[in-house]
Amino acid sequence: MAKGEEELLEIEGRTVRVSNPRKPYFTRGVQLSKIDIVRYYLSVAPGALNGIRDRPIVLKRFVDGAEKEPFYQKRAPADKPDWLRTATLSFPSGRTAEEVVVDDAAGLAWIVNLGCIELHPHPVRTGDLDHPNELRVDLDPQPGIAWDDVRSVAMEVKALLDELGLVGWPKTSGSRGIHINVRIQPQWTFTEVRRAALALARAVERRSPLASSKWWKEERHGVFLDYNQNAKDRTTCSAYSVRPLPDARVSTPLRWDEVMSCDPADFTVHTVPDRFAKIGDPQAAMDDHAGTLDALLEMAARDEAEGIGDAPWPPHFRKMEGEPARVQPSKARSGAKKSAAKKAVAEGESSEESPAPKKRAAAGRRQSTMPLIVIAQSADKAAAEAGLERWKQQHPEAAALLAPDDVLVDRMRGSAYVWYRIRINLRNVPEDQRPAQGTPDPDDDPTRAWREAKEQA
Structure with missing residues (x-):
């Protein structure tokens, strides 16, 4: 089917247009096209709708398929059909947006046609947008x-x-x-x-x-x-969402007696429709x-x-009352030491009880509680992971000493994009063998220009 062709679906009395239905959406493991994903969602529509009905939805759009980076769209498209509802949400930034609300199978197919292979509803109903249910x-x-x-x-x-x-x-x-x-x-x-x-x-x-x-x-x-x-x-992601993994895995509702015996790899676009047809939706009674x-x-x-107060909020929130310092613990500890040293010098303290700070050794490095270095940062996860592999090849001795949780892959989310930062915790590498912080490879930080402009303002 050539680009620009379409398929019209009649769904519960409504016509939904699927553009470029044969466009590949999964190719690295299973082979699935856009229309395959639409048909999957229609086969489990009662369950999928149970997780999103009457809720505003953030559109996470994989317009080039599951193997490319998505973008987030809060505002409803201008060309949405007249029968599709919206709700106006306010955000911590003070801005508002009219977001799509999906109530039926036709609306579900319509947003999937936009590339929404995952469904991302807010935890509120449209009748009360300020109180989650x-x-x-x-x-x-x-x-x-x-x-x-x-x-x-x-x-x-x-x-x-x-x-x-x-x-x-x-x-x-x-x-x-x-x-x-x-x-x-x-x-x-x-x-x-x-x-x-x-x-x-x-x-x-x-x-x-x-x-x-x-x-x-x-x-x-x-x-x-x-x-x-x-x-x-x-x-x-809500129930029955398809995830962008090579096997087109599905976020699948379980009975509690299945939790200790199930394998998440068993639940895919190919297997979940049969499961749904046989057992229905295990979460159908949730609202009761x-x-x-x-x-x-x-x-x-x-x-x-007992003195256990609040914990850090997400980074895009303003500083909240009672929230601790929003800084990595390793940086906070080193920062506190520096502040104490500066204060001691300013007050003229130089005794055994309050020693003046020692000069840093020319050839050495200050030892941090958590010695973290940034290896790669990119909007392309595969590019960032390739940078990590290059670092490991350049520093094989250090790489051999890393534990699995010493590699920190941070998925950074902006207002309409995601990017990836990979850091290495060198805690298991002897201090004299730790590679120094170099220029990340790749070094694509989409927030850099914004931060530099903010610092100059």
Whole structure:
């Protein structure tokens, strides 16, 4: 089919145009075209709609297929059909946007035609955009963590939710993690829901040595419970979303008795429609089990009374009241030492109790608690990973000493783009063998011009 051709689908009395239906969307593993993805979503439409109906959606558009970088579009396209609703959301920046709301299978097919192979709804209904009706528990395994460990932490989350009288609904993330959504009554603000999610993450961390609530990657271990997914303007992929992996893996709802025996690789575009036809949607009754956050907020209050305050917010948020310094711990510690040294010099202190700072050795380097260096940064993940491989070839001795979680791949998200930064933690490399920070390869930071302009202003 030549470029520019189309296919018209009649869906529940509406006509949806699919442009370039044979355009390849997956080629590296399975072979799937755009129309294949549209038809997949139509085959599981009742389940997919259960996760997005009556919710504003951020359009994450893979216009060149799953193997190219997507972009985020908050505002509804000007040429949307008249029958497709929108809702006006406000954001932490103070700006607003009319976002698409999908209520039926025709709307689902329409946004998939735009390249939305993942579905990213907000945790609110259009009738109340300021009070979420869903708390989201995102279990994010760190490098080197096994699937069995993710499942174990998921079961620990379930045990805690059961004790609190809340019902959790698990699904595979479609990658290496597990999502557990908790339907709640829409009585609490985004700030309160995030506070409850942070209390939950810390409680699970105390119960399981595999769990971590630490925001900074250099402090994390095991399975990170990303409480910040509950901050306003954050979204995660919803149930039955297709993920951009070579096997076209699907974020699939599970029964709890499946969690400890399932393999996420079993759930793909090719297998999930048959599963859905046989067992239906395991989360179909989610709306019947809306719970209360009172117990989690009481846990948060106890933490605060014991001196355990707030944790860092996402980087695009303004500094929040009670939030600790939003800086990597290794930098914060070194910065504190420098400030103390400067203060001592300014006050003329030079005694054994308050020694003057020593000069740095000409040939040495200051030892940091977390010796991090930036290896690569690029809007193209494959290019950044290629830079990491070049670094390993240049420094084979150091590379051989790295643990899996010493390689930090940061997915940086802007307002309408993503980019990748790869850092190396040299903690397992003897100090005298640590490669110095060089120019990242590649060195494509899309925020550089903005930061430089801000510094000059």
